[in-house]
Amino acid sequence: MIMRLFLPLALFFALAVLLWSGLGKDPSILPSALLDKPIPQFSSTKLRQPGEPIDSQALLGEPYLLNVFASWCRSCLIEHPVLDAYVKRGQLKLVGLNYRDEREAALSWLQFHGDPYAEIIWDPDGRLGIDFGITGAPESFVVDAQGIVRYKIVGPVSPEIMEKEILPRLREGAG
Amino acid sequence: MRKLLIACLIPFMVLFSTALWAIDPLPFADGEQEERFRVLVAELRCVQCQNQNLADSDALIAKDLRKEIFEQMQAGRSDDEIVDFLVERYGEFVLYRPAFSGKNLLLWLGPLLIVVFGGIGVAVHLRRRAANSQPAAAAPIAEDIDW
Known part of the structure; x- marks a missing residue:
């Protein structure tokens, strides 16, 4: 008798907890397959210095935020001032990955909106983007001094994400 | 007369079927390879517009991934190798039939x-x-x- 009363109630609560935990989750945000793994080995060229090579080895030694951007990307304009401000305050090393862009368009975009990037990797056809598991722009990766991906942000970086998720991991990743 | 009318309509039906539109014209080596490609892109999920498969999606990334799959096929990679390649980068999410x-x-x-x-x-x-x-x-x- 007690069982008969209790069981539906228990089932109800189990279901409620399950559904409740699903609320507020964004199913469109995928966990990165790269998390806690080294960034993919690549060798590409720099956006601002045409023909000059840059590879995954060159980025080791200091934690940084790898930011995927493009001149055609509208949401990139939302996060750009945020990234710029943190770089200007010296709190952030920012590496760019210019994704599926024309060089001329990218350079004038940077001239117009400001250029906070320490290095910019050029990926005109999106081939490098596939190795990084990028689905679009903007996306950002927190990479530690050993080149391990610690966190991934899909969509624009807000000051809140910067303070809560990115900066603590960059500090942690310095050792 | 009716038969003629239907016969005239068929090319339009083929032309406007969306599945055909989304697939970029790719120079396949042979019919068998084209069939492999069709099966593969139907089974893989678009990573951006997530309720579509790679075959149907018009997203930039889906286009890129189709091109990548095509090129790997030309290079002689097997279906399993190509699927592993994508899972390694995008996670098991890309599989409509998870392992x-x-x-x-x-x-x-x-x-x-x-x-x-x-x-x-x-x-x-x-x-x-x-x-x-x-x-x-x-x-x-x-x-x-x-x-």
Whole structure:
């Protein structure tokens, strides 16, 4: 008798907890397959210095935020001032990955909106983007001094994400 | 006359079928390769517009991935190798048919578990009800009721 009363109630609560935990989750945000793994080995060229090579080895030694951007990307304009401000305050090393862009368009975009990037990797056809598991722009990766991906942000970086998720991991990743 | 009309319509139906539109014109080596490609892109999920497969999606990234798959096929990679390549980069999410292992087991066996436990529950319930109702049914209408 007690069982008969209790069981539906228990089932109800189990279901409620399950559904409740699903609320507020964004199913469109995928966990990165790269998390806690080294960034993919690549060798590409720099956006601002045409023909000059840059590879995954060159980025080791200091934690940084790898930011995927493009001149055609509208949401990139939302996060750009945020990234710029943190770089200007010296709190952030920012590496760019210019994704599926024309060089001329990218350079004038940077001239117009400001250029906070320490290095910019050029990926005109999106081939490098596939190795990084990028689905679009903007996306950002927190990479530690050993080149391990610690966190991934899909969509624009807000000051809140910067303070809560990115900066603590960059500090942690310095050792 | 009607046959002629239908015959005229067929090219338009083919032309406007969306599945055909989304596939970029790719120079396949032969029909067999084209078929492999069609099957593969239908089974892989677009990583951006997530409720579409790679074949149907118009997203930039889907286009890039189709091109990548095509090029890997030209390079002689097998379907499994290509799928592994994508899973390594985008996670198991890209598979419309997730692997039968690890944390996916619940996904695969969940429905079966529900049917089994549900069935047991129903069986127990029915048996109990039958057991309860038997004495009641057997009990004759009291004879000493004063009609």
